[in-house]
Amino acid sequence: MNEDTVLDCRGLQCPIPVVRIGREMSTLGPGEVLKVLATDRGAVADVPAWAADTGNEVLRWHEDGDHLVFYIRKGAGED
Numbered sequence: 199m200n201e202d203t204v205l206d207c208r209g210l211q212c213p214i215p216v217v218r219i220g221r222e223m224s225t226l227g228p229g230e231v232l233k234v235l236a237t238d239r240g241a242v243a244d245v246p247a248w249a250a251d252t253g254n255e256v257l258r259w260h261e262d263g264d265h266l267v268f269y270i271r272k273g274a275g276e277d
Contacts, residue, residue, distance in 0.1 A: 199257065199269050201233035202226060208265050212240040216248045219270065223254060226272045231257065234268040241266055 205222045207215035215236050222232055234245070242259070245268050249256045253273035260267055 199233075200231065201269060202230040204233045204235070207234060207236045207238075207241075209237055212238050212244050215241055216244050219245065219248065220252070223252075223270070223272055228272055228274045230272050232268075232270045232272070234270060236266045236268065237264065239266075241268070245270070 203222065203226065205218060207218055210218070215234070215238060219232065219234055226232060234241075236245075245259070246256045248254075249270055255271045255273060257269040257271055259269070
């Protein structure tokens with residue numbers, strides 16, 4: 199999957215990854231995709247919940263060795 203930017207949140211505990219995702223998403227335009235790397239298992243629930251609350255979309259996520267990878271598309275209404 200192609201991403202427009204990558205955010206490395208490995209080693210950070212929630213809610214810090216979600217806070218950083220929000221900051222990074224604010225720099226993207228509608229339809230752009232952010233790839234997020236995370237190690238906190240809480241992100242499996244927190245990232246999709248955040249995306250739903252903010253009008254963004256988790257396109258997919260998967261485990262890659264010792265970390266999680268999320269692809270999040272910025273929605274039209276999120277700032």
